[in-house]
Amino acid sequence: MSTRAPARRAPGLADLAELRLLLAWRRLRGRGGAAEGVAQLLLFAVSLPASILFAALVGVGSFRAARAPHGLQATVTIAAVLYGLWQTWTAVSLTMSERDAIDLRRLLVYPVAPARLYLLGLGTSIVGDPFALFWLVLLAGMLVGAALARPGAWILLLALELAIFAAATVAFIALAQETLGRLARSRRWRELAAATAIAGWLLIVFSSSAGGGGALRGALPVLRQLRWILYPAALATEAVERLYGGRPLASLPWLAILAAAAATTGWLAYRIGISTARSGGEAGRVAVSRDASRPGSPFPERFGPLFEKELRTLTRHPAARIYVLALPAVAAFLGWKAPAYLVGDLAELLRALPLFGLAAYVHLGLQVFWVNCLGFERGGARALFLAPIAPEQVLAAKNLALFACATAVFALAASAYLMVAGAQPLWVVAGALALEVGLAPVLYGLGNILSIATPRVAPFGLQRAGSVSSLAALAAMGITSGALVVFALPVMGALWLDALWVLPVAWTVLAAGAAAAWKVTLPLVGRFLVRRREQVLAVVCGEAGI
Amino acid sequence: MLAVETQGLTRLFDGKPAVLELGLVVPVGAFYGFLGPNGAGKSTTMKMLTGLLAPTSGTARVLGIDLARDALAVKALTGVVPDGLNLFERLTGAEQLRIHGQLYGLARREAARRAFELLEALELVGDADKLVQDYSHGMKKRLALGCALIHGPKLLFLDEPFEGIDAVAVAGIRRMLQDLVSRGAMTIFLTSHVLEVVERLVSHVGIIHRGRLVAQGTLDEVRASGTLEETFIRAVGEERPAPQALSWLGREGGAPEGT
Incomplete structure (x- = not known):
């Protein structure tokens, strides 16, 4: 006897999202959950008005850039906004933000493509992070400023470019986190390499902070090409500048490069993440002295x-x-x-x-x-x-x-x-x-x-x-x-x-x-x-x- | 003096009893098997006896000491392998044992010496310098047992010590525990689902069901003329029939297409 098999549906994401919501709901309903919920709301309540205020400032800059004749007045503003936003977004995410994420190791057991899980993790990391929403509102301010200054179809293209810029930044942060996390997993020499990488990266970030061009670039023209290391901002600036300058067709190649860079970055971050998840533990041994004759601790008893x-x-x-x-x-x-x-x-x-x-x-x-x-x-x-x-x-x-x-x-x-x-x-x-x-x-x-x-x-x-x-x-x-x-x-x-x-x-x-x-x-x-x-x-x- | 004696020990969760009016009697030197179906209250009882949970009412004396009055003294005399283990994952196995011994008052040198002996006895010496987080579940169980033993406790609490361990390791641990009890070194209070193993190990048995103690005594007293498994099933009053409702299991078309 044969029974009709239940219809197959794309497994996973909706179920996992539901599971995540359910767990969050349970946490909120549990002991101390109300206070937790209020705190989360307060974090958003603080960040939202602040982001609207800053978005208004960015919007004014964007408005002026869109109205300005082609040249420095427009490009400097756009570069300053995009480089500044990328820099703070990245720095805050890597140093301060404590957001939820999906632990791939726990979820590999389910019949859901890990790449989809990873994508879900990145997506929810934006939704649950007041800081990330802050940056998105700023980008929205830029879009509104441009739309008010020069309404037209080009705004749709600008929205697409800003969205891809945000995706590229999120992917870049994920890649940096996965790489640093991987490097920091075991041996000390790896940590040294990780620290060197961070220090170098911080140097670049801080150096680029003075104006859109960057103090380091100004001081050392040879290093001008360094801006491509900050490629989400650099590529977005190239694309958006051309849009503001009234050359939408010229911006398309840069948009394509930016999209490709975002996809590649995301894919690399995913590959490192999945490889880390599948590798299990650290599998590293720690140099430990078995010498029991060392003098005891200077502290009393236990x-x-x-x-x-x-x-x-x-x-x-x-x-x-x-x-x-x-x-x-x-x-x-x-x-x-x-x-x-x-x-x-x-x-x-x-x-x-x-x-x-x-x-x-x-x-x-x-x-x-x-x-x-x-x-x-x-x-x-x-x-x-x-x-x-x-x-x-x-x-x-x-x-x-x-x-x-x-x-x-x-x-x-x-x-x-x-x-x-x-x-x-x-x-x-x-x-x-x-x-x-x-x-x-x-x-x-x-x-x-x-x-x-x-x-x-x-x-x-x-x-x-x-x-x-x-x-x-x-x-x-x-x-x-x-x-x-x-x-x-x-x-x-x-x-x-x-x-x-x-x-x-x-x-x-x-x-x-x-x-x-x-x-x-x-x-x-x-x-x-x-x-x-x-x-x-x-x-x-x-x-x-x- | 009794190793464990409880009177009216009760623990409620949200008003519902997990353990109710428990009157345990564990003689010194006994190998006591504490049995019960899932959710019967075994772990809750063990947590109360080791100070991880506060009872709602009732008293517990461990090695003659009132747990509510001097929990630290009780802790110093007991060793515990809790169900979820109690290991610091970022220490190596050797560090774990040594520091555990020191936390129970051993001098550093003595703790290190005992740690090395335990690593050998538990066949972990080859992994002594590995971080605990990289240990398999069975290795962690053995290491947790070592932690519970390192300070030479008078009473050992073991919550499901054989779960997740291979048969060879189970045999080794069983021999070690039997040897400890037969030498009069300590009393052991153990929970386990594996009735065959318990039956071969213990001298005394207590059976808990829905939070109440339904049988207690020496192994022979409790099982009378049958096996421990028969007594257990009788005591908890449940002989569940094989499930009939899951008829779709194993049938063609039971799994979604393409899986």
Whole structure:
């Protein structure tokens, strides 16, 4: 007997999208889900008006460029918008944005073409990312400005070119993430290569920031061809310039090249992503000394191994490793370029800002480790509750290990800056150190509470996957801003007194107060962790959603 | 003194009981098999006994210590292999064992020595320098067992220790556990679905069903004249018939075209 087979339909994407929605809905309906949802809405609520404001500015520029006679007035504006937008989009995506993504490794089991999954991952990464929407609204502003200035069919072609530019940028970011993620997976020499690549890339990005042409290009005409490395912006500029100049046919070849480049970039990113997913784990061995006779930790009893474990975990995290190597390169670049711009009435204070900025940025760069300090443990979190150790010791070990890492990174970055920019007054160096040390207990102390209240299982090594909940991300923005405001108050005092040496003194006092507060409240936070252990374990030891 | 003694131990989730009025009695030196169908409350019970879950009501004494009063003392005397494992994935196997031992109060040198011995005993010495995340499931299970043993616990909790491990490894672990109990080194509290393995290992059995303890005693007392499997099925009161409704399975046209 034969039964009629059910009709075949294209498997996958709709089902996966439904699954994703369902999981998101469950998360929102679960414990703490309402707060998470409100936080996500707030993030969009903040970014949307800001994007509309900036889109209006871009629209005005686009309007003028479309009305301008052919020549520099039009091309400079277009290049500035496209290069600037590409640069910030890429930089923010690679350094700050914590968006959800599809983990191909979990989904390869399903009968859905992995390429389609990857495409879905890229698409949803835009929809779920307030920053990405921000850039898209800016592009829309450019389109509206042009349409108001010179209505016509060419606007459709412009819309297509801007859409392909956005796709090319997303693909470029994906390629950079996959490449860096791949490079950072195992051996140290690979990390060095990754860090060198990042540093080089950052140099190019920052160099191109001054005006549409770029300071580096202006200074070194031989390197003009470097702009093609930024090909999504370079190709889009070539195409869009011709459109604004009233030559739609001439823009078509550039449009085709841009589309081909976007497709190739996306395909390459996918190939690396799928190859990484199919390769399983790192399969790398770690150089480990079996020498048991090394002297014990300087810390008492069980704190020592906890601290060691945290330090090893941190220093093996690809993001932390690359950060350790890349930030000094950025600092050196700052030392090269920044001093020339730091002139004026407040030059003495302005010249200190790069070092102060590095002191604060080092904590921002490592934010994921203090906002979600339990998330990377996964199953290991059980051990922390099963072992006879006080919960405040667990938190203290995490905080101190991160502080050691942050301080080491800061020391390297500050040294690189000083080597290039030259010696700075003692109050600047002391102030930067006090700022770096002083911010830590504030951020880590409040970060502990966030980590316990809004834990999220964090993938180890996948850069694109969300490691921090929306609520935690929003709260972290508030905590960081608040802490910076408090530490900025002495600056006002120092300027009023006309005595900048007050800054390191005041920041040291603040640091001592913050450290004392951290120490006093740690047992309370430890008790909070015990009370919340079931929720924390359920989230951290559970399976990550797709 | 009993290794484990609970009275009225209850845990509710959203008002629904996962474990209800549990009265476990595990003698010191026993190899105790805690059995039950899926969702019966085995893991919830084990989580309460190891301090991962707080009971809604009732008391639990482990090795004579009130768990609610001095959880740290209980933890220091017990070793646990939880169902979902408790390993730090970014440590190597050797580091994992050593640091685990240190967290339980061993000196670094002693922890490293024991770690090496355990790696040999668990046949993991060749993978000692590999990150745990690159271990197979079976290797992780063995490593977790090593972590549970490294500090020489008086009581070992094992949640499904044989799940996902090949037969050769199961035999090796079984021999090791039997040896530990027969030497009087420790009490073992184990949950498992594999009744044949449990029957060959344990001296005492407890059966939980829908959160309630439905049988408890020595193996011979509980199984009486039958096998443990027969007793188990009788105790949980379910002998499920083979499914009749899935008639489309294996039939022509059962799968979508083109798959």
